[in-house]
Amino acid sequence: MSKNILIHLMAGATVALGIGAAQADATLDKIKARGSVSVGVILSGAPYGYLDPKTQQQQGFVIDLARSVAQQLNVKLETVAVTPPNRVQFLQQGKVDLLIANMQLTKERAEILSYVPTPYQEEGGAAITHKGSGIKKWEDLRGKVVCVSQGSNFTKPLIEEYGAQVKAHPGLPESLLALKGGSCQASVHVGGTLGLLVADNPEWKDYEVPIAGELIPSPSVIWVCKGESDFQASLDKIVRDWHRSGWLIETSRKHKLSIEPLIKQQEKVKSGKAVI
């Protein structure tokens, strides 16, 4: 008897979720009606997103992209800071309309969310280690303790391909603290952040990014809720305009991000082809 009630309740919940999904494509209308777009951004540090210590304003590459999205949609921008472990829930629960949060395209993510088909960058993992650690290539991480952020897409390749012992901390600051404290021998995060850290932060002068190639370089894309094809299409138009006008390369250069993948992406956009 009670089992039946449970099944009915569950069925009810499933139906309710189904209805929610069917109405979800109204996001674009919702944004226009509200007059603002809510963008989930990651504030994990320069150059992607960070708080300017002087002005307390959000700055960085993803913030510039979010500003441009709001401008092109002709609405006000609201940014919501997300972290890798909570960003998918924030999007699915409607707390944010889209994610520009350093989230690369993976097969698993594409099953549960939709993404804007034209990417805005390409990012792979880099490892930061203490100078003289003897780590020179990804294979050298076998058996070593490697710190990442919880939710990082580098976890799987590090464990399965390179046999590292992965410890996932709540975020980038904790992972880097653990590296400094000696609890891990390397810390693996997106290349852009680590490159900047060792290049011009005196606190990190004893550390280096010793491995030449990036770990699973993948396109960074804007994520939206599953099945929102209208919203997806209008965002895709915006991203293609960024490529066509050269604004994206300009902005990446401003934030000292690598522009080589962008040049290739731009060529494809200009010839009207799909980038991925």
Place this chain on the structure above:
Amino acid sequence: MIESLLNAFIAAAKIIGLNYSFLLSAYERGPWLEGIGITIGLALLSIVSSLLVGIVVASLLTSGKPWLANPTRAFVELTRNTPTLVQLYCAFFVLNMLINQAVGGAQNNPLSAFAWVVIVLSLHYGAIHAEALRAGIEAVPKVTRESALSLGFSRSESLRYVELPLAMRFALPSLVNNLVNLVKSTALGSAIAVGEVTYASLMIWTQRDNVLELMIFIFLVYGILTLLVARAGSWLETHLRMPGYGH
């Protein structure tokens, strides 16, 4: 056999819209099952050592010697009045780093993240147990203590053989309450990447987004563990009951 049971469970769960397919991937199932073991290990070690800390701190607090009681009081206040998560961060990121520097590298430091969780939880809950025990010790009638002293027990013998056994009985309900909280606090280990069950679940749901499914499992794991602690507590209460004394 196990494989076919698993498949049946996954198929049944799918009917009500729950996706438990992670159970088929050894890469995810292994660490998750291990996580349950680590949670149990953390809970058992912290329960035993927090009780030991509690007894020591309570004896110091009620020793009647200001040079022992006052610093202990300061420790209790500091530990009780700051969040356990902050203490854990402070221990793991600051103290652990200082220890690493002092012993010349992490490879010489025997304290793992697991050990730090046990240490922090034992000290934190030890301080809270001590307050419960102190209440118990103070509930021992003055005449009982005086009788013990007049029979030739020293202050510490009286504490050990007369007051603590009685205090333990008075304090048992609040001690069990503290221990239930302690079991739940082992989830803090996830903040410093200790592979207990919350961390293991988080590692799966950040990749597969099956939050609801894993939440149900996590609730069950903690629910069963805390139920066992509460049951053990009420068994002890009946077992230790002295007819005609207290309740």
